[in-house]
Amino acid sequence: MNFIKKNQSSEIQKNKYDTEVKLRNFAFMTTEELLSHLSVTQKGLTREEAESRQDEFGKNVITAGNKNTTLHRLLEAVINPFNIILLLITIITYITDVVLSSRPDYLTVTIILSLVVLSSLVAFVQSQRSNAAAEKLSNMISNKAEAWRDGKLTEILIDEVVPGDIVRLSAGDMLPADVRFLTAKDTFIAQSALTGESNPVEKFSDIRNQPSDGLTDLLNIGFMGSNVVSGSATAVVLVTGNHTYFGSMAKTLSNDRSKTSFERGVGSVSRLLVRMMLVMVPVIFLINGIAKGEWPNALLFAISIAVGLTPEMLPVIMTSTLAKGAVSMSKHKVIVRSLGAIQTFGEMDVLCTDKTGTLTEDKIVLERYMNLHGIDDARILRHAYLNSYFQTGLKNLIDLAIINRAEQYGLVDMLGNYTRVDEIPFDFTRRRMSVVLTDTTGKRQLITKGAVEEMIGISSFVEMDGKVLPMDEETKRAALAVYEKHNADGLRIIAVAQKNEVPESGAFSVADERDMVLIGFVGFLDPPKKSAKSAIVALREHGVRTVVLTGDSEGVALKVCSKVGVNTSHLLTGRDVEQMDDAQLLDAVKTCNLFSKLSPSQKERIVKAFQTAGHTVGYMGDGINDAPALRQADVGISVDSAVDIAKETADIILLKKDLMVLEEGVIEGRRTFGNIVKYIKMAASGNFGNMISVIVASIFLPFLPMLPVQILTQNLLCDFAQMGMAFDSVDDEYVKKPRRWETKSIKSFMAYMGPLSSVFDILCFAVMWWLIGANTVELSPLFQCGWFVFGTVSQVLVIHMIRTSKIPFLQSNPSIPLLVSTFAVAFIALGVGFSSIAVGIDMMPLPTSFIPWLVLILAGYCLFAQLIKKIYVKQYGEWL
Template sequence: MSKKDLLASLSVDRSGLTDKVVRKRSEKYGPNRITTGETDTVFHRLAEALFDPFNLILLVIAVITYFTDVVVSAKADYLTVIIILVLAFLSSSISFVQQQKSSKAIETLAKEISNQADVIRNGKVVSISTEKIVPGDIVQLAAGDMIPADIRFLKTQDTFVMQSALTGESDPVEKLSDIPNNKDGVLTDLTDIGFMGSNMVSGSATAVVLSTGDKTYFGSMAESLSGDRAKTSFERGVDSVSHLLIRMMLLMLPIVFVINGLTKGDWGNSLLFAISVAVGLTPEMLPVIMTSTLAKGAVSMSKHQTIVKTLDVIQTFGEMDVLCTDKTGTLTEDTVSLEKYMDLFGNEDPHVLKYAYLNSSFQTGLKNLIDLAIIEHATEVNSHEISKAYQCVDEIPFDFSRRRMSVVLEDRKGQRQLVTKGAVEEMLAISSYVEIDGKVQPFNAELRKLALNTYENFNSQGLRILGVARKKGVPDNDTFSEADEKDVVLLGFVGFLDPPKKSASSAIEALDKHGVRTVVLTGDSEGVAANVCGKVGVNNTQLLTGQDVGKMNESRLAQAVEKCDVFAKLEPEQKVRVVTKLQELGHTTGYLGDGINDAPALKQADVGISVDSAVDIAKETADIVLLKKDLLVLEKGVVEGRQIFGNIIKYIKMATSGNFGNVISVIFASIFIPFLPMLPVQILTQNLLCDFAQMGIPFDNVDDEYIQKPQKWDTGSIEKFMWYLGPLGSIFDVICFAVMWWIVGANTTNLAPIFQCGWFVFGTVSQILIIYMIRTAKIPFVHSNPAKPLLFSSLSIIFVALVVGFSDLAIGLDMQALPFSFLPWLLLMLLGYCLAVQAIKKVYISRYQEWL
């Protein structure tokens, strides 16, 4: 369709949609977001909570119990069935509520950051959330913008778009407003169409929105594009422990079933007991503990102006031991000011400012801080009026290999000239002439040496220097390319100051104390990078440039990245190469950046970190978005990540060691005790009570010593812990059996309910008390205190267990109330258990130099 017919079909003109039309279309088309394949819904979370393996086993046992206690029993007894169903309901409720809270937290945080788009509405350009875009909207795009919907280009200016997310092509493709001759019929090859999910690499464009949300090309294939990403080391570790416990459960089930069936002769009850023990060994609370811990961490980090886009990246954040960061805005104030405009000799020259202003004001791509600083200063000294004498014919956009950009201008007489601004070395390379005192002369070796000396002098003082050049006699072409950037006349230099940030030095020191090394990867020059890094405390004794990196083979680069903390004049792919090499050397690497050139490195890093003021593609690629561009904010996030990891590890080490000890205890009891040591309903109740007690773990305190260094997942450490603590728990279970058998006298089948009640109370209380012993490498309550939520959740369950065990409430669980004479023995066993764990802790720490 022609542009005129296209706009008519969408009932819009170049002045954009009116508010009334927008409201109607918003109601018709809904928000501009992808919902295809969405599984994180309330219904989905409810189904997951109701039909998890733990609940299914409970329901199976409830059905069997209903049959034995009600259907075939002489006297119907509904109590046990009711208790089992209540347990299932409580378990589902906890899981559902925690998932709801986590989902709400992430949803709320996601609203803190949103991609914006410039649209024309009611004849004015306004910035709106991309979700509010509707078909027919006229959008204006610049370099760094995400294309917010499927669009048809109405006007393009050197528009290059990256479509790799849709097509897999690594190179950007040029987009034109002309209707293409698309013989192959491949949709993504259409040069006048832009697709949601792609991003502007350079140039500018005006376009009209054709379709939004699920109706876009990206929406139609979102399910196939969203494939599972690679798991982090933490996720792989959790999987390995879960599989270990599940294998233990599957091995236990037939062993316990056969032993109890042979020794007790009651195969039905033996099967129920074996299934219940197996359920007790499953880490069913692991997902809940993990999710609630991570959600609590995400909310806490948001209070420090750190927004997490996906929960599971929080732990990786705490694991980070190398932070790669750009210089501008993180180490510096991000308030660039124009300090110098000078000729080759370093003298002030308004002529240089004039041409720098023409270049910056007429370029249509992304105006960075340098362009804005030039425009602002030129306006202050009334040099901006010069732009009225020219019009822009074309431009050659900036890219990170040329490191310069040009505009082709035409004056009122129809004469054209090329005005170029860029990095000094690249400008010197294309300059054949130089202008001194208004006269153009050949750029000989002596003048080149003078120009370099002037550049290096001001660069070493911390000024970022750019070269400015022009070229007259430009041909009357419609389009221009980098081939036209040659034989230019160098006019002089412009120098900018972006002072070091006051907080940068203390932030880098704080990161270093927490075991995080700061490595600066910048596209800026060596002089500026070295100057700024020296002032903020980054080691600049060794500095490498992109040219140095380009010459290195893999082994030399591996040595370099371990020693060098400052890399200057890097191209985007070189940043990726440095990050990749650090990862290959075993470092968990974060990358902080906000520009188009940072997107590849953000994607490669273990943790991609951007800021809310970043270009769209950087924010979209990042895992974490900072609302404030400050390394101090980052340091608080690192600490939070380590606290979260510590609390998750507490639960995992308790689960593995406790379950391993239970395996030994149950096998011992099955062989030597003539009745079941606990009934299925008692095991399931104990399991649920212990899970309730652990609900406070996500809110627990973590020792300061633990967060001083990066914490990485170590399955070997968890297995060692299990072998030390598991058998110790079994020893005290056997002591409990002995007390119940010989001291309490519960040594016959008729007195089995008392025996079962004794082990139920001891097992529940001991598993809860062990939380305090495991949660710290120090002496609990003396050198390290738990958080109040953990105290409340654990002590309240200990109270419940004691009340049930020493009252007639025990009858509800087919047990018999314990005599109060058992209480001193119970306290003695619990005290002995805690002292034994503390002794083992000392041995373990002495041998392995770790605890959690």
Template sequence: MKFLNRTSYNKQLQKNRRDTEMKLSSYSFMTEDELFALLSARQTGLTSEEALNRQGESGKNVITTGKKNTVLHRLREAVINPFNVILLVIAVITYFTDVVASSKPDYLTVIIIISLVLLSSLVAFVQDWRSNAAAEKLSKMISNNADVWRDGKLISIFMDEIVPGDIVRLSAGDMLPADIRFLTTKDTFIAQAALTGESNPVEKFSISKNKPEDGLTDLTNLGFTGSNVISGSATAVVLATGNDTYLGSMAKSLSGDRAKTSFERGVDSISHLLIRMMLVMVPVVFIINGFAKGDWPNAFLFAISIAVGLTPEMLPVIMTSTLAKGAVSMSKHKVIVRTLGAIQTFGEMDVLCTDKTGTLTEDKIVLEKYMNLHGEDDTRVLRHAYLNSYFQTGLKNLIDLAIINRASENGLESILEKYSRIDEIPFDFSRRRMSVVLTDKSGKRQLITKGAVEEIASISSFVEMNGQIVPMDEETRRMALSTYDKYNAEGLRMIAVAQKNNVPGSGAFSVTDEQDMVLIGFVGFLDPPKDSAKSAISTLREHGVRTVVLTGDSEGVALKVCGKVGVNTASLITGRDVEHMDDAQLLKTAKSCDLFAKLSPSQKERVVKAFQAVGHTVGYMGDGINDASALRQADVGISVDSAVDIAKETADIILLKKDLMVLEEGVIEGRRTFGNIMKYIKMAASGNFGNMISVIAASIFLPFLPMLPVQILTQNLLCDFAQMGIPFDSVDKEYMKKPRKWETHSIKSFMSYMGPLSSVFDILCFAVMWWVIGANTMDKSPLFQCGWFVFGTVSQVLVIYMIRTAKIPFLQSKPSAPLFLSTLVITTAALITGFTDFSIGLDMYRLPPRFVVWLAIILAGYLLCVQLVKKIYVHRHGEWM
């Protein structure tokens, strides 16, 4: 039946997808008037009232997949898990043995087991609810916007407020906010690899030349959610939003497995280790107790209980709450975590690749010089640059804004009245330039281009010198580039400006028109280094993070800035060098080079791969379109809230403040979070290993079970509750000095030391109970079990203080108040249970007062030995946690 339901479900998904494809495809072949009539849209956009009404009908522009995160769903997840299922099975079996098949029905054990299930489920539910609430609160702090026409004005709104019929404006770096049909395009290239797998961007047009039989994603006048604008500009009308989009129709079928992060791989490795321990332990204990005691049903129950006791059922709760606590703490440092698992990767990062602009520099570019080819101030060069920056409709970056501001200061605004824009050729990262075509009141057409010096020089056939236009030959080219080299070496970011007048009188303009240009001069910008950058890089270095700069800027500017902020500039590799290197050469270079300049987006991605190939955990920090591929490739992508949409969407970590000092604080918080997770895992793994040895020894030599199933389960839950304060614990500063990775080998080593040590003192407890207290007969087995219950619980709680730090606890390293409180409460509960009549509720006898002295002696010996072993372990392995 389940298979049939699944098949029917898949068929319904396929039908929904086909219907969506047919509907969207039909939009492609309508005339603009037909389309606007169908969507009740118009060129001037919707009114606010219309948009609000449509959102009420179509809902928020959000794609939902799978099961909703409702209270009922979270409650079901908290209750139904493997550990609770085992407990419930034991409860059922206990019900038949203690109630149905017993002459004196005893409900107490069943009630306790059911209570344990309810209690652990409640904790899991509350922690999950708090974690979800924290994640949702953080996600609301970052958002992507879209430019739409509303009430006849172009405004910026949140993407989830987009509705069908909206008219949107798109430029390089924007994500497509919905499924759209293009109304106007200008060199518009879209990356839609997320939908089609195509690595190369595709060009889109307002007029389709497709045929009805063409595939949906091949239709050149349609764009889809999940795509982003690589270059160019466009306007479009929204066809569908949310689950009605093409991506939305596939969302449920696409919401399957994805590549696991290093955090998830680490958790899996630990889980497999614990499961292997359990698979070995359960049959061994079952067989030994079955043959030794001759009571196979009880032996089976005991073995199952041991399995539960060996399984850290609070691991998901501890890890989720620790990560959520880390995310909230990081938000206080202006660091927003989009995926909780990225926190651990953040702390593991040992190489930070970063762009230069805005990270190492002030992100306040100032136009410092405008000069002719001789290096002399020339207002005419500024005027041409101003016209280019003002009339372009794409993404106005800091350079454009700096030009516009400087032109305004020089009183050049009046020249705008003389010109109007005919066309433009938007910026892209392969050409590294952009052009506008203007006409003045006399009808004269002029093409003005600005961009990277080498690229502008390559399309220029003439130069302007001393008011004369002369052909560019070797001498004039060398003279022009020497001016560029001079100021570039002084740290100015140089942009070339060119123009030509013999522009075609009609038709659309394209890249092919950018030739035979006249190079007229340069504009130079100063982007001063941040005061905090040098100390931030130094601090990151002290914490084991190497900073590597990957920039598209020229060598001169990169060297100047990086030299001032403390980046190693002994070796500099350019994009041209990278292009001529094979992978082996690049891997060798990456080991020693911290500065890469004039890189293209694909080259940035390639350098990140090179660092990963030699075993580094790489973070990449960027905020531009040219950073998207490197952000996606990095182990942890880092962007800023002011970044372009595609950069923010790709990143795992969003900084609300563009500063490396903020990043350093996030790295430390990531390591603190990981440290607290490792405390729990190492305690659980070593404690379980010790219990294995103790239980096997007890099973061989004792004529009765060392503890009953209900006692084991209660002890296990008490110890888990004692560790609920771990997410809030402090971590030693020494631990956070270097990156930390998941290492199963380290956990195995830790277990091999701490497990047998705890077993030695368990056996000492057995000896005291047997020979000193006299619990050495079947009749007195409940007294023996009570003694081990109290010692086992209290020792596992107190050893938290020894394991949580490599130092002397309390004297050199103090625990947090929540951890101290949780351990104090559980220790008190265990002692009250063992030394009062509460013990009867767990089928135990009350311990005599004289056991207090022996308990204190054994505990003191255990804790002192742990401290001694700790020193030996640190001396041999170089670290504790």
């Protein structure tokens, strides 16, 4: 094994080295040498060339380290702690029952293997179903790239990108492969996934590399797995898929994600059950061996008890329930990227969300274009239009609103009079973007638009009444008064500025955005969604607090939030957050539900503060500025129309940007969690009770209370009964509040329900011994049949007692699958116990005189279970 691992490690290192050498060679080639080497021109590839290269290089996907294969899912279904225990028991049983026995008996071995095959098969089928559903929906949210094909800029799926493709990149884009930049304008790349660097790195098109630079320090090379934070660029694709630097590292980067609280909880209960079994089974073996003197039978009995105590259906129930949850959520247009996120979704008690498109219609309409007196002025619209039209970066909803309005007013004709010289792209630090234009007379002009405060910060002049005046306190106050008035009315305001003193040549940069002339404002309206208020109320009723984190100004945020039911009595801005230390922010998040004018890092910091306060936080966002907060949140939520990096970071993708969809997902997450907890509490308490019963029986009975083959048959029947639990309904009261994993709750539940089942097991022993008369070794098959029937039917009934805090069937109905699985097993157990079929597993058929006693004991068990339930709820406040 070590040898294989060393070979794999050396192969990974070799692939990584080869990739580094190749990329380094590309970095130091001239542009002409590079394009010639890749057999491509600046116009890109033809469709035929692209198809030929895809045949040669394959799809642009990373398969190394990919665990989502059919073989991996099959191995995951088969290899788990419980199946391993059962397989070890099978080997021991085969040796004792077949190899060392004078009369080989394959029945016990067959039943144990049937348990393994059954649990593995169900787990695998459910996993396949879940994967198929996820893949089907994932096709709807595939990330795309813009590449030059047949001389035109074409949008293609990222997995269709091939070496030699010329791609255009702008803010928010994921790098589709390893690339060499051909042009770059203020292009900053976040490559922390590869290097761990928190700060974005600026990239350039010319060769500024030093031979001593590390691979990720090469300034003209971009890597798959990184994303554009700001700026724009064109690049040529060098290598794709497994041949990329990220692909060469995939196996070393594909470490398992950290486990959620739920997975840790399930693991702790699994270990508890296994420890109980490992301790109690030897005790049972010794008691029976010493008391009865039949050590071989005692060993077989102990082995059978081990099988009975092994919750082999736990992986099945978990996989089935989570898969059902994923499929159910997909019907509500919610794509779950990892099954574990379902439960975290249900555990969420704070939802942090951006405002635009979630609380609003995401249909921004240009309402006002006004000068600094607040009077509509077509010149302001004209300047805003030139800025939005000629910028080559990501055209957001504001740009599109400006362009649409300008086209309605016939301003398209003037575009022919201007030529774009350069641009200074938008970023979330400056919160503005600029274009440099030249007109037909040769006059140059810099036009900038952006957030009002940032624009005032770079303006030295204002234009009022056709005159350019210095910006002093009076003119600044007048301009801000117009802004604040319309902002308070709910308009989202951006400022427009320009200047004519522009250098004749050379590249333009942020340094040129100074001494601007502020000329006016453009105002937009993004009306609140009709469904937003009811969705926030519904989330609140289900214990989820909605907190708005927005980059918008206070006025717009207040107006929208007050209309949709978010508490706006306490508002903090990004400036306020910046001045707070962690302790102050921790105190602030207790009451504040609206944070405005936030930077990306501030959003991330607020999410972290909520987590520190003990909340499970969901974050919903779709922009580049949301990526840090999405990563930080316990569950990241995005939409299919989001920028690439937001979709890549999110755990859950919505195909419909609506909080109502979220509320449905939260409820489904809690239902999923509830059904898993039902099984775990039932298995834990049932196993604990069985141990007590077996120890009591082993001490006082002159024979085994049940033979190994009978225990295994009973176990098989009970497993069938429990399979319906994954599809059970959950009481409305249960999904009303967030649910967290509580291991202590499992232990206290065991302490109450375990001994209760033992009491009624012992009552069954008493009835069989004194009233039915099965009190000799010769009549032990009759005694064993009585406990077999009672044990099976009581375990079936207790499923219905445990599944709800209410009175089963009267106040809470189970799902049809659970009803069918449980009652079918109960009828089979009764049919076996009261007929000659019992002889087939070494039992004697029960007399009809046992029926009233069976009904009485079962009724008593259900009655006392309901009574214990009330005591437990009074003590702990909840049942499940």
